[in-house]
Amino acid sequence: MSSSAIDMNRNVVVMAKQYDKTLITIHNRVLLDVLRELEIPLRSDCGGIGVCGKCKVLITGGNSTQPTSSERKLLSYKELSEGYRLACQVRLIEGEFEVSVPPESTLQRYKSADTGFERPVPLLPAIKKIFVTLPRASLNDTRADFERIVDTVKDFINSNDIDIDIDDIRKIPETIRNSDWKVTIVAWYDKRIIDVEAGDTRDSAYGLAIDIGTSKIVVHLIDLTNGSTIAIDSTPNPQASYGADIISRLTYALKDDENLRRLQEVVIKAVNVVIDRILSRANVLKDRVYEAVVVGNTVMHHLFLGIQPKYLGYSPYVPTIARALSIRAKDLGISIHRSGTIYVLPVIAGYVGSDALADALAIDIENCEAPCMLIDIGTNSEILLNSGKEIIACSTPAGPAFEGFGTAFGTRAVSGAIDQVFIYFDSSIQDFVVRYHTIGGEKPVGLCGSAFIDATAHLYRLNIINNRGRFLKGIKSKRIVEINNTPSFILAWSNETKIGKDISIDAKDINEILLAKAAIAAGIRILAKSANIDLTDIKKIYIAGSFGTYMNVENAVTIGLLPSIDTKKVEFVGNIAIGGAKMCLKNTEIRRKAEELARRIKYIELSTYPSFNKIFMESILLPQITSRNQESSLQNGG
Numbered sequence: 065m066s067s068s069a070i071d072m073n074r075n076v077v078v079m080a081k082q083y084d085k086t087l088i089t090i091h092n093r094v095l096l097d098v099l100r101e102l103e104i105p106l107r108s109d110c111g112g113i114g115v116c117g118k119c120k121v122l123i124t125g126g127n128s129t130q131p132t133s134s135e136r137k138l139l140s141y142k143e144l145s146e147g148y149r150l151a152c153q154v155r156l157i158e159g160e161f162e163v164s165v166p167p168e169s170t171l172q173r174y175k176s177a178d179t180g181f182e183r184p185v186p187l188l189p190a191i192k193k194i195f196v197t198l199p200r201a202s203l204n205d206t207r208a209d210f211e212r213i214v215d216t217v218k219d220f221i222n223s224n225d226i227d228i229d230i231d232d233i234r235k236i237p238e239t240i241r242n243s244d245w246k247v248t249i250v251a252w253y254d255k256r257i258i259d260v261e262a263g264d265t266r267d268s269a270y271g272l273a274i275d276i277g278t279s280k281i282v283v284h285l286i287d288l289t290n291g292s293t294i295a296i297d298s299t300p301n302p303q304a305s306y307g308a309d310i311i312s313r314l315t316y317a318l319k320d321d322e323n324l325r326r327l328q329e330v331v332i333k334a335v336n337v338v339i340d341r342i343l344s345r346a347n348v349l350k351d352r353v354y355e356a357v358v359v360g361n362t363v364m365h366h367l368f369l370g371i372q373p374k375y376l377g378y379s380p381y382v383p384t385i386a387r388a389l390s391i392r393a394k395d396l397g398i399s400i401h402r403s404g405t406i407y408v409l410p411v412i413a414g415y416v417g418s419d420a421l422a423d424a425l426a427i428d429i430e431n432c433e434a435p436c437m438l439i440d441i442g443t444n445s446e447i448l449l450n451s452g453k454e455i456i457a458c459s460t461p462a463g464p465a466f467e468g469f470g471t472a473f474g475t476r477a478v479s480g481a482i483d484q485v486f487i488y489f490d491s492s493i494q495d496f497v498v499r500y501h502t503i504g505g506e507k508p509v510g511l512c513g514s515a516f517i518d519a520t521a522h523l524y525r526l527n528i529i530n531n532r533g534r535f536l537k538g539i540k541s542k543r544i545v546e547i548n549n550t551p552s553f554i555l556a557w558s559n560e561t562k563i564g565k566d567i568s569i570d571a572k573d574i575n576e577i578l579l580a581k582a583a584i585a586a587g588i589r590i591l592a593k594s595a596n597i598d599l600t601d602i603k604k605i606y607i608a609g610s611f612g613t614y615m616n617v618e619n620a621v622t623i624g625l626l627p628s629i630d631t632k633k634v635e636f637v638g639n640i641a642i643g644g645a646k647m648c649l650k651n652t653e654i655r656r657k658a659e660e661l662a663r664r665i666k667y668i669e670l671s672t673y674p675s676f677n678k679i680f681m682e683s684i685l686l687p688q689i690t691s692r693n694q695e696s697s698l699q700n701g702g
């Protein structure tokens with residue numbers, strides 16, 4: 065592979081075996097650029113200027129440039145002697161290089177908020193397809209058509225109490241005779257025959273996993289003959305025009321039943337639009353989609369089912385129904401097979417929905433190395449803890465700050481949103497320098513939640529704000545200004561932005577971020593306290609949901625959003641609610657386990673927890689930074 069490929073002009077070979085990727089390229093390129101070209105998920109928090117130390121990689125072979133002063137500052141002597149380098153500093157002169165990326169340098173991201181980590185499960189769907197040749201009716205065999213079918217499939221399904229809808233009965237006589245008595249029987253569990261299809265259609269059976277999020281509806285189309293995902297699609301939840309968060313939608317719904325009907329109608333319509341789109345793209349007939357599994361938070365669950373969520377808004381916040389439901393698709397108006405079923409996973413509590421249960425299934429929380437924790441960060445954040453003895457859960461209203469609302473330049477994670485910020489002091493200009501990254505590489509339009517976390521963490525590390533988030537007086541910088549009498553720090557100058565004005569973070573924004581992170585941090589602390597475990601003993605924290613797509617773990621720890629644990633213990637798992645829904649679609653045994661798990665999870669209501677206010681107030685403060693070493697390494701960009 066290598067020697068034959070080397071020539072005078074392209075005399076560098078870079079192999080990243082762990083990603084099964086190789087590139088033959090010209091000499092003297094910066095390794096970071098080569099790894100970017102190879103699409104290796106390598107961190108480069110400072111954008112490649114040699115001040116963060118996060119692009120550390122292990123290099124063997126080849127001739128490369130000597131370590132720079134940045135590398136000598138940011139890497140230990142031992143690391144350098146073992147072959148560790150900073151990818152943004154090293155240039156490749158010639159030869160074959162093997163590069164490996166240590167876990168701490170790996171960019172943990174799910175590119176799309178529509179997918180996440182998935183656990184493979186054996187295929188055991190609720191849908192069975194049985195191809196049979198029916199005995200023909202004759203004067204010697206005058207059984208009714210349906211009895212003939214039931215008798216013929218009795219070896220495959222327990223057909224004693226099997227049921228069938230009247231619409232499907234009406235189709236039977238012509239179907240069986242037109243297909244020369246060769247038909248495929250489609251059964252849902254052993255309970256219902258949902259279709260009698262002409263000929264052998266066993267190779268065509270589909271199901272849908274649907275995650276109804278407050279802001280987005282995600283649909284995956286699954287081939288039930290082999291478990292593969294055929295297509296993925298999503299759409300914004302149109303209920304957003306009746307309120308951005310669950311409380312405002314709940315408030316709208318409880319005013320009268322017409323409002324509730326409208327909220328249900330718009331979500332069902334949106335689900336059907338996505339289903340139509342996904343099926344036409346995948347060239348699948350809706351009559352071959354026999355089942356859908358639906359997850360969502362408890363308010364979304366109630367609104368989808370047309371259940372008045374009113375009492376979720378009042379203490380003690382109980383749902384109308386928590387257990388799993390199997391509903392005829394036609395009763396909900398969902399556009400799949402006319403006799404298809406919608407299986408709705410159980411909810412755990414008023415503010416811990418079936419999406420959190422699906423998250424727990426997807427990471428197999430019951431069997432994780434305990435204690436382990438799952439956090440789904442959103443306007444309403446759900447936290448689950450397996451202490452080793454029990455699984456407990458709570459929900460905490462983090463508010464919309466992380467989703468871009470309630471802050472001066474906040475935005476959702478849209479194209480042009482700044483999603484990463486890195487601030488350092490450059491002694492050569494005696495001022496702070498900001499490096500940022502925008503989604504899609506567009507000119508900045510605003511800041512999304514992860515950028516607020518980064519900026520707050522850096523301002524705190526650089527002693528620009530104190531542990532209450534207040535700007536310290538007397539710091540000289542062109543970036544520190546008063547806007548509307550509020551101290552602000554300019555992150556992007558107007559001539560760099562798409563909106564034509566400076567993008568900044570101000571003291572009020574920082575306050576919103578501190579309140580949001582305090583809600584989550586208090587939930588984490590209370591769960592640990594309830595389970596009698598020390599947060600430092602936690603073996604793993606899974607961050608679910610789209611927010612984790614952009615969040616920097618170290619910065620989340622610096623501001624106290626996450627507990628002070630080894631950041632290697634934190635894993636982003638993406639939208640795993642849809643993964644949990646898919647597991648339940650593919651395997652009915654998992655479905656049964658989900659129902660059991662929902663009953664076992666103990667819910668803790670934070671609003672009535674005795675020391676909640678005290679813990680919440682304590683959690684607003686930024687935690688003490690134990691080591692300022694990291695900061696000294698951030699001084700002076702070179």
Ligand code: FES
Nearest residue numbers: 112114117119152
């Ligand atoms: S990207 Fe190399 S040190 Fe920051």
